[in-house]
Amino acid sequence: MANNNEKLAISIKGMHKWYGDFHVLRDINIEVKKGEIIVVCGPSGSGKSTMIRCINRLEEHQQGQIIVDGIELTNDIKKIDEVRREVGMCFQHFNLFPHLTVLENCTLAPIWVRGIPKKEAEETAMHFLEKVKIPDQALKYPGQLSGGQQQRVAIARSLCMKPRTILFDEPTSALDPEMIKEVLDVMIELAEEGMTMICVTHEMGFARKVADRVIFMDAGQIVEENTPAEFFDNPQNERTQLFLSQILH
Amino acid sequence: MSIETKKYPVGMHPALPPPSGSVGPLRWMRDNLFSSVSNTVLTLLGLYLVYIIVPPFIQWAFIDSVVYGAESRKECLAIMGEDRGACWSFVYRRWGQFVYGFYPIEERWRVNVAFILTFITIAVVLVEKLRANKPVLIVGILLPVVSFFLITGNSLFGLVDVPTNKMGGVLLTLIVGLSGIFVSLPISIMLALSRISKLPIFSIIATIFIEFIRGVPLITLLFIASTLLSYFLPAGSNFDLLLRVLIMVTIFSAAYIAEVIRGGLAAIPTGQYEAADALGLSYWQSMRLIILPQALKISIPGIVGSFIGLFKDTTLVVIIGLLDPLGIGMAAISTTAWAGLSTELYVFIGLFFFIFCFSMSRYSLYLEKKLQTGHNN
Numbered sequence: 001m002a003n004n005n006e007k008l009a010i011s012i013k014g015m016h017k018w019y020g021d022f023h024v025l026r027d028i029n030i031e032v033k034k035g036e037i038i039v040v041c042g043p044s045g046s047g048k049s050t051m052i053r054c055i056n057r058l059e060e061h062q063q064g065q066i067i068v069d070g071i072e073l074t075n076d077i078k079k080i081d082e083v084r085r086e087v088g089m090c091f092q093h094f095n096l097f098p099h100l101t102v103l104e105n106c107t108l109a110p111i112w113v114r115g116i117p118k119k120e121a122e123e124t125a126m127h128f129l130e131k132v133k134i135p136d137q138a139l140k141y142p143g144q145l146s147g148g149q150q151q152r153v154a155i156a157r158s159l160c161m162k163p164r165t166i167l168f169d170e171p172t173s174a175l176d177p178e179m180i181k182e183v184l185d186v187m188i189e190l191a192e193e194g195m196t197m198i199c200v201t202h203e204m205g206f207a208r209k210v211a212d213r214v215i216f217m218d219a220g221q222i223v224e225e226n227t228p229a230e231f232f233d234n235p236q237n238e239r240t241q242l243f244l245s246q247i248l249h
Numbered sequence: 250m251s252i253e254t255k256k257y258p259v260g261m262h263p264a265l266p267p268p269s270g271s272v273g274p275l276r277w278m279r280d281n282l283f284s285s286v287s288n289t290v291l292t293l294l295g296l297y298l299v300y301i302i303v304p305p306f307i308q309w310a311f312i313d314s315v316v317y318g319a320e321s322r323k324e325c326l327a328i329m330g331e332d333r334g335a336c337w338s339f340v341y342r343r344w345g346q347f348v349y350g351f352y353p354i355e356e357r358w359r360v361n362v363a364f365i366l367t368f369i370t371i372a373v374v375l376v377e378k379l380r381a382n383k384p385v386l387i388v389g390i391l392l393p394v395v396s397f398f399l400i401t402g403n404s405l406f407g408l409v410d411v412p413t414n415k416m417g418g419v420l421l422t423l424i425v426g427l428s429g430i431f432v433s434l435p436i437s438i439m440l441a442l443s444r445i446s447k448l449p450i451f452s453i454i455a456t457i458f459i460e461f462i463r464g465v466p467l468i469t470l471l472f473i474a475s476t477l478l479s480y481f482l483p484a485g486s487n488f489d490l491l492l493r494v495l496i497m498v499t500i501f502s503a504a505y506i507a508e509v510i511r512g513g514l515a516a517i518p519t520g521q522y523e524a525a526d527a528l529g530l531s532y533w534q535s536m537r538l539i540i541l542p543q544a545l546k547i548s549i550p551g552i553v554g555s556f557i558g559l560f561k562d563t564t565l566v567v568i569i570g571l572l573d574p575l576g577i578g579m580a581a582i583s584t585t586a587w588a589g590l591s592t593e594l595y596v597f598i599g600l601f602f603f604i605f606c607f608s609m610s611r612y613s614l615y616l617e618k619k620l621q622t623g624h625n626n
Contacts, residue, residue: 058523058526081529081531084526084529085529087527088527089524089527091520091524093518093520095520095521095524097521097524097525097543098543099543099620099622108528108538108539109528109529112534112538113530113534141622144622157528158528
């Protein structure tokens with residue numbers, strides 16, 4: 001049992017969440033092993049974003065259990081911060097800090113949260129900016145970059161904290177079609193290096209290529225969970241079939 | 250007639266100069282001063298107003314005026330022959346009082362040193378290159394403490410104690426204005442953060458405080474400071490009047506600035522808070538490093554507006570018997586020597602306040618431009 005827990009990056013059991021009276025997440029159960037790539041999809045309003053935002057406690061769950069890296073998320077701020085240090089997140093709208101340069105965006109958390117010396121943090125940041133292929137933009141401000149570049153900076157910013165898991169909340173939804181590929185390429189590279197990833201995305205090509213499992217959600221519930229091959233070629237649930245027929249044309 | 254075109258491959262088209270008449274000063278005048286009939290009329294009207302106001306003022310203030318040699322208004326008039334120019338002798342003779350109030354003449358050097366120290370502090374706080382140097386910054390921030398002891402004396406270092414009721418003029422304005430500005434900013438930030446805090450105890454206290462202070466005129470607060478407070482304080486306690494005034498002016502402007510900052514905080518997208526949280530920054534770290542720098546930047550015009558208001562409101566201390574430059578001047582024109590003067594006084598005081606307020610305004614514009622990082626949120 002203990003051994004099993006060690007292999008689990010994230011374990012969600014019987015999790016429920018309400019917004020006021022509205023029951024937004026209903027009985028969510030997910031286990032993510034270390035190094036697994038999970039893609040979460042589903043129609044808008046199905047609760048996918050809310051679900052992954054619960055994993056680093058940007059949203060609070062009211063019932064059930066969420067354990068990240070062996071730490072259970074409760075109201076304990078220390079534990080929340082501990083989880084957030086180990087779990088990176090990339091947002092739909094990047095949420096870079098506009099008053100800081102790209103490099104400062106990347107070094108801020110390592111310096112202040114991890115207490116890493118500035119010089120070392122900058123070296124790490126340049127390493128990851130090279131990885132996402134924009135080291136030459138390091139001294140610019142986010143407002144001077146294109147959407148795709150901003151999202152890649154956001155990924156580098158997460159990586160600089162050397163997280164064990166990264167959550168992606170629709171990372172390509174706000175991008176021009178021309179820029180989606182450059183972001184996906186970075187994500188694929190990360191996946192191949194063994195990062196644990198949970199991605200809310202509608203990029204089915206990405207899901208097919210790198211996902212270990214695809215989770216389909218509707219109306220706050222997990223409808224179907226399967227390997228990409230099974231999920232796309234042989235969907236079990238009617239709702240999944242309808243959804244796939246609509247997005248795959 | 251056909252329009253000539255020449256084909257270039259894409260990306261090879263040379264940058265051509267704009268057609269003549271679309272740039273240059275004449276074009277600028279046509280666009281900005283004479284773009285329509287009504288604008289032309291307004292431009293001419295403006296020029297006419299400048300013509301009827303500026304030359305006579307220059308004549309009065311500079312050409313026909315008397316600066317030296319007169320000991321009273323009568324002598325001024327005697328020199329001019331008739332009442333046609335400004336009698337700046339008044340300002341010249343009363344200069345010491347305008348600057349130092351009733352500070353003992355033999356001790357005025359202390360005020361001068363304090364002025365210089367304060368100037369250094371302001372330079373350190375405002376100029377980024379100086380501020381970036383830690384030791385310089387620390388010295389700059391500690392200098393006001395030195396100034397405080399220099400001005401009050403407090404019998405330290407063998408300095409004669411100078412009671413605050415001797416302080417007046419520009420010295421008083423700067424004491425009240427600058428300490429108000431420097432102390433009210435941090436207080437207002439705390440008030441704004443408290444007001445939007447999720448913890449009801451903080452938000453309720455901050456809201457009551459802000460709404461109470463904003464709902465009461467500054468004059469009322471100053472009266473409370475000068476009279477009412479003595480009833481509440483234990484008998485015989487000596488709570489300096491100037492200090493009481495300082496506290497009132499500071500909390501008054503803090504309440505206003507807090508609301509300006511709250512507006513700035515409200516303009517920060519929630520994504521910024523979330524990104525800071527997701528990176529594991531603590532509340533204070535995310536406020537200090539992420540939220541406040543952006544919120545304060547948005548609030549600069551409003552904050553500086555409040556500072557300017559505070560600086561000008563320092564003239565209200567006249568009402569409770571403290572003599573700022575305006576008070577000194579009004580006392581001076583009611584003496585027999587200078588009775589009958591008034592315009593000179595108000596022009597002089599106006600110029601004094603204008604120089605300070607205009608500088609603040611320009612600095613705020615400079616700061617806004619400097620902090621522009623190619624984004625609009």
